[in-house]
Amino acid sequence: xxxxxxxxxxxxxxxxxxxxxxxxxxxxxxxxxxxxxxxxxxxxxxxxxxxxxxxxxxxxxxxxxxxxxxxxxxxxxxxxxxxxxxxxxxxxxxxxxxxxxxxxxxxxxxxxxxxxxxxxxxxxxxxxxxxxxxxxxxxxxxxxxxxxxxxxxxxxxxxxxxxxxxxxxxxxxxxxxxxxxxxxxxxxxxxxxxxxxxxxxxxxxxxxxxxxxxxxxxxxxxxxxxxxxxxxxxxxxxxxxxxxxxxxxxxxxxxxxxxxxxxxxxxxxxxxxxxxxxxxxxxxxxxxxxxxxxxxxxxxxxxxxxxx
Amino acid sequence: xxxxxxxxxxxxxxxxxxxxxxxxxxxxxxxxxxxxxxxxxxxxxxxxxxxxxxxxxxxxxxxxxxxxxxxxxxxxxxxxxxxxxxxxxxxxxxxxxxxxxxxxxxxxxxxxxxxx
Ligand code: FES
Ligand SMILES: [Fe+2]
Numbered sequence: 354x355x356x357x358x359x360x361x362x363x364x365x366x367x368x369x370x371x372x373x374x375x376x377x378x379x380x381x382x383x384x385x386x387x388x389x390x391x392x393x394x395x396x397x398x399x400x401x402x403x404x405x406x407x408x409x410x411x412x413x414x415x416x417x418x419x420x421x422x423x424x425x426x427x428x429x430x431x432x433x434x435x436x437x438x439x440x441x442x443x444x445x446x447x448x449x450x451x452x453x454x455x456x457x458x459x460x461x462x463x464x465x466x467x468x469x470x471x472x473x474x475x476x477x478x479x480x481x482x483x484x485x486x487x488x489x490x491x492x493x494x495x496x497x498x499x500x501x502x503x504x505x506x507x508x509x510x511x512x513x514x515x516x517x518x519x520x521x522x523x524x525x526x527x528x529x530x531x532x533x534x535x536x537x538x539x540x541x542x543x544x545x546x547x548x549x550x551x552x553x554x555x556x557x558x559x560x561x562x563x564x565x566x567x568x569x570x571x572x573x574x575x576x577x578x579x580x581x582x583x584x585x586x587x588x589x590x591x592x593x594x595x596x597x598x599x600x601x602x603x604x605x606x607x608x609x610x611x612x613x614x615x616x617x618x619x620x621x622x623x624x625x626x627x628x629x630x631x632x633x634x635x636x637x638x639x640x641x642x643x644x645x646x647x648x649x650x651x652x653x654x655x656x657x658x659x660x661x
Numbered sequence: 662x663x664x665x666x667x668x669x670x671x672x673x674x675x676x677x678x679x680x681x682x683x684x685x686x687x688x689x690x691x692x693x694x695x696x697x698x699x700x701x702x703x704x705x706x707x708x709x710x711x712x713x714x715x716x717x718x719x720x721x722x723x724x725x726x727x728x729x730x731x732x733x734x735x736x737x738x739x740x741x742x743x744x745x746x747x748x749x750x751x752x753x754x755x756x757x758x759x760x761x762x763x764x765x766x767x768x769x770x771x772x773x774x775x776x777x
Contacts, residue, residue: 370703370722416703417724418703614701614702616699658698659704661722661724
């Protein structure tokens with residue numbers, strides 16, 4: 354197997370202010386399916402094209418934002434072997450026992466110098482309602498709402514993103530398909546990192562406040578589905594941020610909007626195929642507008658300041 | 662029932678129904694003054710202080726509005742509906758991600774109008 358170690362961002366736990374509103378949004382607007390609701394109030398959902406038990410966890414809380422993102426790894430051996438390397442790099446590792454989330458095995462967790470909690474896990478049950486395996490149909494039934502097929506990536510804002518890059522690349526074997534450089538010095542304003550063929554599994558923007566969430570993104574099939582998502586946003590009066598548009602960076606076709614608690618969502622299609630031997634695509638600071646919003650060619654204030 | 666909302670910082674005034682949040686009322690009429698962010702009580706950019714009048718408010722993210730804020734009638738315009746004529750002053754700092762960000766010229770800027 355050529356594809357080893359970290360496989361993908363597989364689980365994300367998001368804080369919401371009101372669970373009923375959040376369920377309506379993630380289920381009826383995004384089109385994820387509810388897998389289970391647990392005694393502690395957390396709600397578990399998945400996209401129609403995901404095999405694993407769930408990918409999105411909603412937790413009602415007093416503040417919006419990101420609890421953590423968890424990456425699925427290829428084996429329990431990897432989980433055992435990576436732990437001392439994470440510790441040696443300088444992060445404290447804690448353990449979350451199997452069963453803390455339904456269908457999920459043990460997880461290990463740590464906090465990045467950007468203030469974001471990251472977890473790794475290997476074992477997760479297969480969903481009951483999984484994509485077809487034997488003579489598979491496209492899907493069993495037409496998805497609801499935007500029909501988001503899976504959780505795709507996230508963008509985090511926080512300090513020390515250079516350290517985060519070092520950690521992901523040196524310890525977890527990620528690579529960096531793309532970056533935006535700062536006008537002075539050799540630091541970056543923004544970095545896109547992947548463990549896979551996707552242009553990004555996780556991205557960071559340098560920002561003084563730690564642990565902030567910019568957006569959680571879900572995959573659509575094509576530009577037509579992004580257009581249909583825009584229709585659904587208007588029909589349901591969902592809070593729109595920007596789009597439909599395209600990113601120069603990653604080339605993804607996109608629309609940004611907000612969940613009812615103010616967490617930014619993205620639905621995304623396309624984007625190039627990344628390989629670890631490709632050069633790092635670089636954007637100069639004075640081209641960042643086009644990099645982020647390819648058609649508008651300018652950043653808006655909201656992109657840099659509206660976070661949860 | 663419609664009430665009159667006055668934004669003191671820029672002497673803007675607009676009507677707002679009790680079915681609408683202060684932010685919706687402003688945005689819908691194409692008015693400016695309060696920075697517009699998530700519209701969901703999560704990001705905190707629409708912070709305003711109500712200097713006169715009465716209002717009702719929905720749940721706001723604690724990380725952007727503290728109890729002390731609330732006791733000073735500081736609220737999020739996207740979670741607050743008028744129950745009388747209101748005067749408000751914009752108190753949210755449109756905090757810059759980087760001071761270098763000023764180098765970027767933005768045109769479609771709903772937000773900067775507010776603070777400046
Ligand atoms: S616009 Fe985000 S809290 Fe009001
Ligand atoms: Fe994205």
